[in-house]
Amino acid sequence: MHVKQRYKFALAGAAMLALSGLAGAQEAALDLSTPAQAYAQRAMPMMLAANGGAVTTERSSNVVKPAAQPEFEESWLTGGKAHMVLGLATIATALATGATAPGEGCEHGCTGPQPPRETDGTHAKLAKLTVALAAATVATGLYNHWDDFHLEDGLTDPDNLHVILGVTGAALMAYATAKSAGSTTPVSHAGMGMAGAYGMIAAVKIAW
Numbered sequence: 001m002h003v004k005q006r007y008k009f010a011l012a013g014a015a016m017l018a019l020s021g022l023a024g025a026q027e028a029a030l031d032l033s034t035p036a037q038a039y040a041q042r043a044m045p046m047m048l049a050a051n052g053g054a055v056t057t058e059r060s061s062n063v064v065k066p067a068a069q070p071e072f073e074e075s076w077l078t079g080g081k082a083h084m085v086l087g088l089a090t091i092a093t094a095l096a097t098g099a100t101a102p103g104e105g106c107e108h109g110c111t112g113p114q115p116p117r118e119t120d121g122t123h124a125k126l127a128k129l130t131v132a133l134a135a136a137t138v139a140t141g142l143y144n145h146w147d148d149f150h151l152e153d154g155l156t157d158p159d160n161l162h163v164i165l166g167v168t169g170a171a172l173m174a175y176a177t178a179k180s181a182g183s184t185t186p187v188s189h190a191g192m193g194m195a196g197a198y199g200m201i202a203a204v205k206i207a208w
Contacts, residue, residue, distance in 0.1 A: 079144035086137040087166070087204050093133055094173060094197035097126040101190060119181065127177040127193070134170035134200065141166060162207045169199025 100123040141163070148159040155161065173196035176189040 079140060083137060083140040083144055084208065086133055086140060087200065090130060090133040090137050090170075091197065091200050091204065093126055093130040094193070094200065097123060097130050098190065098194055098197070100126060124181065127173075127180070131170075131174045131177050134173055134196075137200075138167055138170050158206050162203045165199045165206070166203035169196040169201075169203060172196030172199060 100121075102121070102123060145159070145163075149163050150157070151160065153160060155164065172192050176193035176196065179192070180187055180189045
């Protein structure tokens with residue numbers, strides 16, 4: 001046999017031996033008969049399960065839940081409540097105005113000299129306060145309850161009566177106050193003022 005052919009066969013044999021050695025090494029690496037490799041095979045699913053549980057827990061803790069909607073609570077002071085409070089305050093000051101009236105008529109005779117009228121006393125101040133509160137009551141009532149007033153429902157409709165009596169009562173009290181304040185002598189105005197107060201009371205009674 002030729003020398004070159006001998007070298008060729010020798011190299012081929014060496015290559016086959018090397019490949020068989022690598023194959024044996026791979027088989028040994030994949031062999032699970034050793035205790036360490038068998039433990040690794042058994043521990044791997046447990047590790048994967050533990051990691052999976054940790055991920056699931058972390059994800060579940062990061063879930064954003066919708067916030068609970070707070071219950072609707074009406075404001076303690078609305079336009080309607082302000083109207084009611086002002087109306088009650090008007091009635092209270094009207095009654096206080098009547099209670100503090102100094103009296104009417106010519107106590108010393110109409111033909112004789114008259115004492116100067118008290119125009120800045122408690123009665124006068126309460127009368128002015130009553131008129132201011134009555135005006136505020138009417139204004140807030142018309143602003144907040146304008147849609148409740150319908151003339152086509154007739155004058156006997158409770159909402160219509162409330163508006164008519166309230167406005168009329170406020171106007172009578174304002175006129176009585178202005179009549180007394182603009183006169184240099186005592187004038188009869190108590191009846192008109194009390195009629196206005198009764199009108200406001202009736203308006204409140206109808207509405208509430």
